[in-house]
Amino acid sequence: MLFHKRLGSYRAKALRIEALAGWVASEVLGAPGAAPLARRAGRLAKADLATDMVRELTELQGTMGGIYARVQGQPEEVWRAIYHHYSRSASSPRRRRRGPISGAPR
Numbered sequence: 001m002l003f004h005k006r007l008g009s010y011r012a013k014a015l016r017i018e019a020l021a022g023w024v025a026s027e028v029l030g031a032p033g034a035a036p037l038a039r040r041a042g043r044l045a046k047a048d049l050a051t052d053m054v055r056e057l058t059e060l061q062g063t064m065g066g067i068y069a070r071v072q073g074q075p076e077e078v079w080r081a082i083y084h085h086y087s088r089s090a091s092s093p094r095r096r097r098r099g100p101i102s103g104a105p106r
Contacts, residue, residue, distance in 0.1 A: 010046055010049060010050065013046060014042070014044075014045070014046050014047075015043070017042040017043070017045055017046070018039045018040075018042040018043040019039070019042075020042065021038040021039055021041060021042030022035040022036070022038050022039035022042065023035075024038065025037075025038035025039075026038075034077070037075060037077045037078055037081075038081070040074070040075075040078050041077070041078045041081035041082055041085075044065065044069055044074070044078065044082055045062075045065060045081075045082050045085050046065075047068070047069075048060075048061060048062070048064045048065030048068060048082075049061065051064060051068070061086050062082060062083055062084065062085050062086030062087075063083060063086070065082040065083065066079045066080065066081075066082040066083020066084070067079075067083070069082050069083075070083075
């Protein structure tokens with residue numbers, strides 16, 4: 001699936017987010033132990049965009065990704081980061097306490 005003609009595929013985007021999330025966890029937040037989980041969450045964060053559920057109901061982006069990741073047995077830190085990475089604002093009911101791997105870009 002093509003993300004954008006000049007930016008490449010969703011896979012390319014996922015790999016960029018994976019690298020950035022690992023760097024943010026390790027270098028910016030000073031949590032190098034969380035970097036592997038941050039990278040995993042970053043790589044999987046866009047997987048739900050390829051599902052019929054999210055194509056039909058775009059407001060479920062992130063929510064469904066987190067649910068799918070949990071059902072597939074991903075660690076809690078990973079599925080929660082995926083679930084919350086689309087939090088809209090501080091007043092959103094989905095916004096929760098953030099850990100070092102939940103700050104990946106959308």
